[in-house]
Amino acid sequence: MQVLLLLVAVGLCWGQYTPNTVPGRTSLVHLFEWRWADIALECERYLAPNGFGGVQVSPPNENIVVTNPNRPWWERYQPVSYRICTRSGNEDEFRDMVTRCNNVGVRIYVDAVVNHMCSAAGGTGTHSTCGSYFNAGNRDFPAVPYSGWDFNDGKCQTASGDIENYGDIYQVRDCRLVSLLDLALEKDYVRSTVAAYMNHLIDIGVAGFRIDAAKHMWPGDIRAFLDKLNDLNTQWFSAGTKPFIYQEVIDLGGEPITGSEYFGNGRVTEFKYGAKLGTVIRKWNGEKMAYLKNWGEGWGFVPSDRALVFVDNHDNQRGHGAGGSSILTFWDARLYKMAVGFMLAHPYGVTRVMSSFRWPRYFVDGQDVNDWVGPPSNDDGSIKPVTINEDTTCGNDWVCEHRWRQIRNMVIFRNVVDGEPFSNWWDNGSNQVAFGRGNKGFIIFNNDDWSLNVTLQTGLPAGTYCDVISGQKEDGSCTAAEVRVAADGMASFLISNKDEDAFIAIHADAKL
Ligand code: QV4
Numbered sequence: 001m002q003v004l005l006l007l008v009a010v011g012l013c014w015g016q017y018t019p020n021t022v023p024g025r026t027s028l029v030h031l032f033e034w035r036w037a038d039i040a041l042e043c044e045r046y047l048a049p050n051g052f053g054g055v056q057v058s059p060p061n062e063n064i065v066v067t068n069p070n071r072p073w074w075e076r077y078q079p080v081s082y083r084i085c086t087r088s089g090n091e092d093e094f095r096d097m098v099t100r101c102n103n104v105g106v107r108i109y110v111d112a113v114v115n116h117m118c119s120a121a122g123g124t125g126t127h128s129t130c131g132s133y134f135n136a137g138n139r140d141f142p143a144v145p146y147s148g149w150d151f152n153d154g155k156c157q158t159a160s161g162d163i164e165n166y167g168d169i170y171q172v173r174d175c176r177l178v179s180l181l182d183l184a185l186e187k188d189y190v191r192s193t194v195a196a197y198m199n200h201l202i203d204i205g206v207a208g209f210r211i212d213a214a215k216h217m218w219p220g221d222i223r224a225f226l227d228k229l230n231d232l233n234t235q236w237f238s239a240g241t242k243p244f245i246y247q248e249v250i251d252l253g254g255e256p257i258t259g260s261e262y263f264g265n266g267r268v269t270e271f272k273y274g275a276k277l278g279t280v281i282r283k284w285n286g287e288k289m290a291y292l293k294n295w296g297e298g299w300g301f302v303p304s305d306r307a308l309v310f311v312d313n314h315d316n317q318r319g320h321g322a323g324g325s326s327i328l329t330f331w332d333a334r335l336y337k338m339a340v341g342f343m344l345a346h347p348y349g350v351t352r353v354m355s356s357f358r359w360p361r362y363f364v365d366g367q368d369v370n371d372w373v374g375p376p377s378n379d380d381g382s383i384k385p386v387t388i389n390e391d392t393t394c395g396n397d398w399v400c401e402h403r404w405r406q407i408r409n410m411v412i413f414r415n416v417v418d419g420e421p422f423s424n425w426w427d428n429g430s431n432q433v434a435f436g437r438g439n440k441g442f443i444i445f446n447n448d449d450w451s452l453n454v455t456l457q458t459g460l461p462a463g464t465y466c467d468v469i470s471g472q473k474e475d476g477s478c479t480a481a482e483v484r485v486a487a488d489g490m491a492s493f494l495i496s497n498k499d500e501d502a503f504i505a506i507h508a509d510a511k512l
């Protein structure tokens with residue numbers, strides 16, 4: 001009995017399932033391929049004032065330089081060493097970003113690429129972002145150092161050495177993902193080396209990690225290197241705080257490896273979420289928003305307290321990874337805003353907002369031939385800064401979805417309604433739906449081909465509220481639409497199906 005209690009206690013304090021955000025802040029934003037200098041500025045000038053909880057940054061460790069094609073975004077998923085040295089910046093710039101973001105209460109989460117190093121076809125030389133020498137053919141990465149002993153070549157049983165069949169869990173864990181040299185994480189040396197890299201980042205002040213390609217590592221191996229991690233830096237976190245962990249496991253069903261195998265280590269990315277939400281909002285396969293009434297576990301998703309959710313990510317917004325064509329992105333702005341709005345209003349999971357760069361998307365036979373194109377960059381390959389236009393949007397082809405009024409205001413909505421129950425669901429049996437979050441917030445969507453005109457119970461106290469989708473509350477008045485909630489909590493809504501934003505949201509902090 002005592003042993004059992006001890007085990008339960010250890011289990012409870014070990015796993016790190018909460019994002020370590022400051023109180024009142026709930027959402028993460030992925031500033032995909034941004035420079036550290038720009039993220040530091042964004043924390044101070046935009047993310048902190050608008051209640052963002054933290055930033056997922058692109059992999060900060062040294063990677064291979066790919067020139068054919070010319071500097072694709074995906075070169076950053078091919079590590080050469082654990083030196084903090086990439087196109088986003090060097091270690092000094094990384095430290096400056098972490099310090100400045102933490103100082104304004106915005107957390108940094110690192111994308112940890114620790115399943116593999118670069119491709120077996122990566123060649124040899126110093127074509128790496130910090131100039132470290134490596135020889136992929138010889139499995140030699142002296143800047144770590146790793147050598148042939150540290151890879152799974154002997155363990156993998158496929159003829160090619162690559163993963164050939166996702167139905168075979170041994171291949172998926174022990175063979176090479178698209179030829180990426182697979183680390184032997186059963187070795188204590190490899191585990192310790194990975195942990196040392198992550199501890200270096202923890203000591204700098206990061207709040208947690210996205211574990212890249214977690215499906216391709218044994219859950220026990222991940223556990224082994226996580227067990228070696230330090231507590232977070234006490235300059236910003238209370239003593240004994242564990243890093244937030246969310247593991248990239250693409251589990252859309254139909255494979256032997258499931259996300260639930262990884263719950264002991266932390267949260268997992270729930271890819272069904274964006275795939276299904278895209279299908280519903282696109283009204284494909286006979287789906288309707290009315291079916292969202294039991295969204296979450298009711299749709300076969302992992303438990304809410306184990307899920308990290310998003311409408312799109314850096315892979316599936318361009319056809320990489322999984323999820324398929326239903327995924328909504330900034331390219332489908334009208335539907336995308338509804339999807340992100342729904343996600344941020346709904347209590348399920350920890351939410352991550354995507355922030356992208358524009359690329360010359362070009363489909364040939366349904367396939368985007370420019371899916372590799374890297375971030376906006378200068379002729380010398382350096383990443384262009386994120387410039388800010390007069391109207392607060394971003395320049396230089398940075399999309400900055402997180403700055404779109406509708407999305408930014410829904411990030412605030414989620415903070416305001418945090419902890420409040422899902423309540424007062426209403427639907428018309430089709431694609432007009434509404435729900436509240438206790439007595440703090442209410443949202444209503446019209447995704448039908450006709451207008452919406454209803455009076456509903458909002459659960460909110462009487463008063464005049466600013467719609468935070470068409471505008472917001474500013475200097476004591478609404479910049480756009482207002483909603484009047486009567487003494488009994490009822491309010492009338494009118495939404496044309498022709499509106500650019502066919503949804504309305506109100507919350508306690510937007511009350512006049
Ligand atoms: C190609 C061929 C191989 C061949 C090899 C060598 O496909 O068969 O053996 O050349 O000649 C890039 C290229 C890919 C190339 C590979 C190695 O796109 O064509 O292989 O490099 O040179 C990103 C990209 C990948 C990219 C990789 C490394 O998405 O296209 O590969 O970075 O640069 C699964 C996984 C999941 C994964 C997802 C994409 O379960 O874990 O695929 N998602 C994460 C990241 C993702 C990243 C990786 C994992 C790898 O989110 O961005 O892949 O770190 O679903």
Ligand code: CA
Nearest residue numbers: 173174182216
């Ligand atoms: Ca592996």
